[in-house]
Amino acid sequence: CGGHDHSHHRRAFPSTQLTRPTRPLEWGDVNFLQTTDTHGWLLGHQKTSFPEPNYSGDLGDFASFVSHMKRIALEKDVDLLLIDSGDLHDGTGLSDGFPSGGIDGHDSNQFLKRLPYDVMAIGNHELYVYENTLDMYNNFAPALKGRYLSSNVNITTFDPHNNTINVPVGERFTKFTTRKGRKVTALGVLFDFTGNDVNTTVQKVEDMVKEEWFLSAIEEEPDFFLLAGHMPVQKDNWPLVFNAVRAVHPETPIMIFGGHLHTRDCVQLDQNSMSLASGRYMETVGWMSANLSSSCDKKSPSHSPVTFSRRYLDTNRVTYQFHSGTSNHTFDTPEGLGITKGLKNLAKRFNLAQVFGTAPEDYTISQVSYPNENSLLSLMGARVLPYSLTLARDPSAFNSSSSNSSVTIQGVNQSVNPFFMLTNSGSLRFDIYSGEFTKNDQLTASPFADAFNFVEGVEWGVALGVRDALDEAGEARRIKRRGLVSGIDEVLERREEELYKRGDVRKHYLEWLSSMSTLHQNRREMTENLTLGYATSDACPGIGDDTIHIPLESFSIPDFISSDDPTAIAGTPTSKEITNSTLVDLVFVDFIQDQLLGILNDVQNEVGTDKQKQWADGDVKTYSTLLSTEVLGVYAEGNWN
Numbered sequence: 001c002g003g004h005d006h007s008h009h010r011r012a013f014p015s016t017q018l019t020r021p022t023r024p025l026e027w028g029d030v031n032f033l034q035t036t037d038t039h040g041w042l043l044g045h046q047k048t049s050f051p052e053p054n055y056s057g058d059l060g061d062f063a064s065f066v067s068h069m070k071r072i073a074l075e076k077d078v079d080l081l082l083i084d085s086g087d088l089h090d091g092t093g094l095s096d097g098f099p100s101g102g103i104d105g106h107d108s109n110q111f112l113k114r115l116p117y118d119v120m121a122i123g124n125h126e127l128y129v130y131e132n133t134l135d136m137y138n139n140f141a142p143a144l145k146g147r148y149l150s151s152n153v154n155i156t157t158f159d160p161h162n163n164t165i166n167v168p169v170g171e172r173f174t175k176f177t178t179r180k181g182r183k184v185t186a187l188g189v190l191f192d193f194t195g196n197d198v199n200t201t202v203q204k205v206e207d208m209v210k211e212e213w214f215l216s217a218i219e220e221e222p223d224f225f226l227l228a229g230h231m232p233v234q235k236d237n238w239p240l241v242f243n244a245v246r247a248v249h250p251e252t253p254i255m256i257f258g259g260h261l262h263t264r265d266c267v268q269l270d271q272n273s274m275s276l277a278s279g280r281y282m283e284t285v286g287w288m289s290a291n292l293s294s295s296c297d298k299k300s301p302s303h304s305p306v307t308f309s310r311r312y313l314d315t316n317r318v319t320y321q322f323h324s325g326t327s328n329h330t331f332d333t334p335e336g337l338g339i340t341k342g343l344k345n346l347a348k349r350f351n352l353a354q355v356f357g358t359a360p361e362d363y364t365i366s367q368v369s370y371p372n373e374n375s376l377l378s379l380m381g382a383r384v385l386p387y388s389l390t391l392a393r394d395p396s397a398f399n400s401s402s403s404n405s406s407v408t409i410q411g412v413n414q415s416v417n418p419f420f421m422l423t424n425s426g427s428l429r430f431d432i433y434s435g436e437f438t439k440n441d442q443l444t445a446s447p448f449a450d451a452f453n454f455v456e457g458v459e460w461g462v463a464l465g466v467r468d469a470l471d472e473a474g475e476a477r478r479i480k481r482r483g484l485v486s487g488i489d490e491v492l493e494r495r496e497e498e499l500y501k502r503g504d505v506r507k508h509y510l511e512w513l514s515s516m517s518t519l520h521q522n523r524r525e526m527t528e529n530l531t532l533g534y535a536t537s538d539a540c541p542g543i544g545d546d547t548i549h550i551p552l553e554s555f556s557i558p559d560f561i562s563s564d565d566p567t568a569i570a571g572t573p574t575s576k577e578i579t580n581s582t583l584v585d586l587v588f589v590d591f592i593q594d595q596l597l598g599i600l601n602d603v604q605n606e607v608g609t610d611k612q613k614q615w616a617d618g619d620v621k622t623y624s625t626l627l628s629t630e631v632l633g634v635y636a637e638g639n640w641n
């Protein structure tokens with residue numbers, strides 16, 4: 001079956017198990033294919049459990065598809081543009097599995113450069129680490145020849161004469177003419193992101209639209225505006241950009257290509273505009289078409305609005321061949337095959353097939369409730385962190401002959417405090433499926449190279465309060481009722497806002513999955529042979545999904561996860577004597593340090609006995625040399641063999 005292949009070998013024939021698209025695409029005068037939030041998923045999804053085979057096409061397959069679609073566009077004598085809305089980093093071994101001294105995404109991005117993208121926009125994941133942004137500036141943007149857009153994102157660097165400069169990472173905007181002679185004005189806008197590294201800057205969208213360069217860029221009327229950008233198409237700031245354009249050009253067609261929430265979504269801000277977002281992780285390719293000819297002659301009294309269509313394609317060879325009118329024998333282009341081969345070589349060079357162990361079960365982020373035996377969050381909090389971080393501090397900590405997952409702590413760090421470990425669930429990005437657990441799987445599940453720090457000697461009662469304050473709203477409200485933390489609603493609201501500005505979309509993606517699951521639950525009773533996958537309802541007319549699926553189960557999960565109470569960890573020296581005033585080491589991932597110290601101080605003042613204590617960065621020490629990209633592999637080696 002397509003994608004039922006644990007190695008990176010090409011599938012000989014597409015699987016009959018993959019459901020075919022329901023209907024041909026509607027072509028217009030101008031047509032678009034969109035990718036977004038690809039996060040390094042360039043070798044396709046390779047696991048056998050559905051929905052993974054739906055997304056088994058790799059970037060080479062996509063390149064072949066694009067080339068056939070370009071040919072069809074020529075035959076139809078229409079325009080076809082290829083757009084990407086950002087987030088090329090952080091997500092798989094291809095982007096993140098580089099050897100030491102390398103740069104995240106540098107090698108995988110070489111393959112994206114080989115596709116004929118017309119416009120690409122910057123995403124927040126290009127900005128968490130300065131070296132990555134610099135690499136985009138020096139080595140990626142130039143290949144796009146003025147079409148890599150970062151309208152509101154700058155980098156501070158040096159010019160060839162060693163002068164400090166502060167310049168856009170790509171271009172602020174571009175104007176070009178399509179093959180059919182249509183004039184296009186394009187922008188690449190990032191949402192109001194605040195988690196960017198030093199020496200990168202993100203200007204607020206509300207300020208960007210007041211800039212001289214912006215007003216002058218939109219002054220001349222093109223045939224259409226192409227607003228690409230890393231920003232959700234609903235509930236964010238696209239209306240600010242849209243309205244600024246509309247103030248000058250009340251009827252000019254505006255095509256918006258957003259992203260960031262990882263959802264499939266579409267909305268029409270007016271009848272001459274459509275906004276599309278095409279999912280994540282190369283699971284979806286978006287299609288938009290527009291018939292502009294109906295609106296061409298603006299002086300004619302009968303001139304009518306633009307007509308649009310949109311579609312969310314599952315990224316597999318069955319889909320690609322269906323829409324390009326090819327077969328398995330005629331589909332692959334030399335360039336497509338070359339890209340696939342190059343990606344496989346990169347996987348080999350990065351040793352991504354290295355096996356750490358065999359996962360006994362599926363561990364998913366949201367397909368089961370939390371806590372749960374099959375929850376990846378439970379696995380990480382209750383088992384992986386305590387095991388791997390302890391082992392890294394004290395290699396003799398565990399019985400080396402132990403081959404199951406039960407943790408037997410023997411005299412670990414007798415002289416130090418018991419630990420309590422916390423991480424953000426957003427650091428877990430993808431499910432683990434039963435079977436071989438490889439270096440690539442480790443990086444898809446936990447791609448952020450974050451460090452583990454700690455503060456020493458926090459009262460156990462305070463540590464519990466921190467865990468609860470960081471916990472989901474329901475739990476936090478229970479605390480409020482118990483009178484432990486006041487003003488918790490405001491705290492939660494502030495925290496949600498803060499998480500969103502730093503780029504966390506997990507909550508929004510999961511809410512979307514859950515509402516799609518509820519809306520389309522009747523499909524679970526359908527007798528047709530439907531497979532699991534995305535089931536979308538958006539705000540555009542008609543059905544958006546190209547292939548109809550049964551929606552995945554989706555449960556809400558907490559924003560933060562923790563190790564079990566020290567009392568619950570068998571064999572801990574302190575297991576019987578812990579009280580609220582027992583001092584513990586509060587261990588956390590550095591990504592949440594600011595937030596955690598703020599909450600720790602709030603809780604300390606509410607429930608701690610030492611009300612004067614204010615924890616600060618100076619109190620924070622390194623707990624382990626292991627990074628969050630490594631803990632799963634260490635656990636698998638010790639427990640899944």
Ligand SMILES: O=c1ccn([C@@H]2O[C@H](COP(=O)(O)O)[C@@H](O)[C@H]2O)c(=O)[nH]1
Nearest residue numbers: 124426427448450502503504505506591
């Ligand atoms: O070092 C990091 C960086 C990011 N995260 C998590 O990722 C989201 C942002 O990712 P999107 O794809 O833009 O949603 C961020 O809020 C964290 O949840 C991280 O854990 N560590």
